[in-house]
Structure formats: structure tokens, C-alpha cells
Amino acid sequence: MVFKVYIFLLFLCFSFLKSLKAEQLLYLEDNFFPExxxxxxxxxxxxxxxxxxxxxxxxxGKKDFEEFIPSESNNLLSVIGILADDRNKVLWACSSNPGVTNYPSENPVTSLKVFDLITGNPLGSYELPNGGFCNDIAKDSKDNIYITDSFNPRILRLNKSKGRLETWFENDSFKGEGFNLNGITFMDNHIYTVKMNSGELFKIKVKENGVPSNFSKITLPRPLNAPDGIKTIDKNNLLVVENKGSLSIIKLSDPTEITVIRDNLDTPTTVAIKKDTAWVLEAQFGHLFGEEKNVPPGKFKIVGVKLKTSLLTRLKSLLNISN
Structure with missing residues (x-):
């Protein structure tokens, strides 16, 4: 057993050094405050x-960015959730007004914007009925577009034939103080969404005709810590950004499991997956809304986190060493 522990400690050091070297970073411009x-x-x-x-x-593969959609293009407000829709060659963007922009509008209109994915040319704009806060975007297997409204207890869906957003599902469980519904994703004929202020995760089945059914709250081992963006890894796992500093995997098992795969992030907001890497934003919102409002932020980073099982985890399994 002593030999096992010795080998384990050696590999622990190696794994730690390897993980530091492996982490990828991309940098954004000053004052960007990504969401x-x-x-x-x-x-x-x-x-x-x-x-x-x-x-x-x-x-x-590039480390330098280029401006793709200029400030205020198509009356763009603060950019919240965005979604690349490769099949339709468009980019969807939630345009909302949290009141911190460098380009204030006299009559801000909360809306869902759509741009050409290649050129960035504006293609359309869909106002949220009765206002609200367009937060995040998901697409189902039939190309239907869904958005969360953080200020109203509803999920909206774009009616493309009528050119308007319509309430798809509304529920009192989505009500609360401050920011409510946040990240949204589609997996295996279900919509999953998180509620930021309560740390809850919800699931709604999308029937063949598009009607919502079988709404439920998923039992978690603990409340999520201010959940923001959420993405599908596979049919059994979700990736969720916990705004207080962590990137976590939710395993949809019985019972449900939550595993933090990266912590000590500076106000992470949303995440996107590229092959085996999750790219998570550090928004540094404490320098925009919080106690450090008058303190200049550091460099804005996008942190690349490996999703594959770590060498450390595999070694512990091999040596039969429990957590």
C-alpha cells in the first residue's frame, strides 16, 4: 500500500504540472467585459x-481576434447569449439592456438578432413581446430557436413563419427576485434550463409537434452556485458555468452528480465546446457591478479546459484509490 501511495504522489505532481502546461488561453481587448x-x-x-x-x-486556430459585428450594428445593445447555427449559416444573438453599455440607446429594444455567420451582415431582429431580458439561446433538432427571459417566467420560441417570438412555456417555478432563467440547452428531445438566483435545473420535453410537456425540476446534490451558461456534452452529461467561479459537469444519473472541473475563475459566464475542450469566459463582472467597480479589471481571458478524464482520475482508478 505504501508503494501505491508513493506512485500516486509522483503521478499527482506530474499530472498537476501537465495540467498547468496544457491549459489554453485566449485574450480579449480592454474594457470588453465578455458575456x-x-x-x-x-x-x-x-x-x-x-x-x-x-x-x-x-x-x-488563431490567437488574435477580429471585429466581426461592429458596435450597435442592427441596433445591437449589450450582447448576452450567442449561438452559431451552422446548418442555417447564421449567428443568433440576444440583445438586451443591463444598463452598463458604452453605447446607450434612448429607446432600447430587447430583441433576438440574427446575422450572417460568414459575413456578419444583419439578417433580422425579433423583439421580445412585452419586453424582458433576452439571455440565452438554444436550437432543437428541427432548427427551432428558443430563448430564456431572465425578467419574466417564460421560455420563448421563434415562430419563423410569422416572424415573431412567442411564449413557448411559462411556469411559476421560473419566478423570483433579480435574474431568474439563464442558460438553456437542448438534448435528447428535452430543453434544459437553469435558474440563476436559486441554483435550480429544469427539464421540459419537446413533443414531436413542438408542444412542451413533462416539466420537472431535476433533483441535485446541492444548489448550483449562480448558474449561468449551460451546454450539452452528451446524452448523460451537461456542462454548467457557476457564476461564483466554477465550471462543472452535471451527470444526469440517479442520483444526479455534480463535479467541478475548474474553479477559481473570475466571474465565469458562458461556455462553448470545441472537440475535447470547453472554452469558458472570465467576465470579471465584479469590476462592472460589484465592490471592485472602481478598480480596473485585469486582462479578459477565455480559458480552455480539457473535458477528457484526467490522468489523475485514471491513475486513481488503476490503483483503486478512492477520493
Whole structure:
């Protein structure tokens, strides 16, 4: 047993040093305050700015970004959630007004914007009925687009034939103080969404005709810590950003499990997956809304976190060493 522990400690040191070397970083411009991120099938990374009302693009494999959609294009407000829709060759963007932009509008209209995925040209804008806060975006297997409204207890869906957003599902469980519904994703004929202020995870079945059914709250081992962005890894696992500093995997087993795979992040907001790497934004919102409001933020980073089982985990299994 002593020999096993010795080998384990050696590999622990090796694994730690290897993980430090392996972590990838991309950097954004000063004052950017990123909120939304998405990755296209060809590996291009798109990032939206809460402060600058624009979207930038890192072409596949590049470390330098280019301006993709300029500030205020198509009356763009602060950019919240964004989604690359490769099949339809468009980029969806939530345009909302949290009141911190460098480009204030006299009559801000909360809406869902759509741009050409290649050129960035504006293609349309869909106002949220009765206002609200367009937060995050998901697409189902039939190309239907869903958004969360953080200020109203509803999920909206785009009626493309009528050119408007409509309430798809509304429930009192989505009510609360401050920011409510946040991240949203689609997996295996179900919509999953998180509620930021309560740390809850919800599941709604999408029937063949598109009607919502079988709404439920998923039992978790603990409340999520201010959940923000959420993405599907596979049919059994979700990736969730916990705004207080962590990136976690939710295993949809019985019982449900939550595993933190990266912590000590500076106000992480959203995440996108590229192959075996999760790219998570550090928004540093404490320098925008919090106690450090008058303190300049550090460099804005996108942190690449490996999703594969770590060498440390595999070694512990091999040596039959429990947590």
C-alpha cells in the first residue's frame, strides 16, 4: 500500500504540472467585459461584449481576434447569449439592456438578432413581446430557436413563419427576485434550463409537434452556485458555468452528480465546446457591478479546459484509490 501511495504522489505532481502546461488561453481587448461565447463547426470562436455592444471572432486556430459585428450594428445593445447555427449559416444573438453599455440607446429594444455567420451582415431582429431580458439561446433538432427571459417566467420560441417570438412555456417555478432563467440547452428531445438566483435545473420535453410537456425540476446534490451558461456534452452529461467561479459537469444519473472541473475563475459566464475542450469566459463582472467597480479589471481571458478524464482520475482508478 505504501508503494501505491508513493506512485500516486509522483503521478499527482506530474499530472498537476501537465495540467498547468496544457491549459489554453485566449485574450480579449480592454474594457470588453465578455458575456456570450459560441463556436462554429469549423472551429471559429465568437464572443459578445456586454460593454462594447459588439461581437468579435477568433478564426480557427488563431490567437488574435477580429471585429466581426461592429458596435450597435442592427441596433445591437449589450450582447448576452450567442449561438452559431451552422446548418442555417447564421449567428443568433440576444440583445438586451443591463444598463452598463458604452453605447446607450434612448429607446432600447430587447430583441433576438440574427446575422450572417460568414459575413456578419444583419439578417433580422425579433423583439421580445412585452419586453424582458433576452439571455440565452438554444436550437432543437428541427432548427427551432428558443430563448430564456431572465425578467419574466417564460421560455420563448421563434415562430419563423410569422416572424415573431412567442411564449413557448411559462411556469411559476421560473419566478423570483433579480435574474431568474439563464442558460438553456437542448438534448435528447428535452430543453434544459437553469435558474440563476436559486441554483435550480429544469427539464421540459419537446413533443414531436413542438408542444412542451413533462416539466420537472431535476433533483441535485446541492444548489448550483449562480448558474449561468449551460451546454450539452452528451446524452448523460451537461456542462454548467457557476457564476461564483466554477465550471462543472452535471451527470444526469440517479442520483444526479455534480463535479467541478475548474474553479477559481473570475466571474465565469458562458461556455462553448470545441472537440475535447470547453472554452469558458472570465467576465470579471465584479469590476462592472460589484465592490471592485472602481478598480480596473485585469486582462479578459477565455480559458480552455480539457473535458477528457484526467490522468489523475485514471491513475486513481488503476490503483483503486478512492477520493
Amino acid at each position: 456570450g461565447i459560441t463556436i462554429s463547426e469549423n472551429g471559429d470562436i465568437y464572443v459578445g461584449s456586454l460593454k462594447e455592444n459588439k461581437i468579435v471572432k477568433f478564426s480557427n
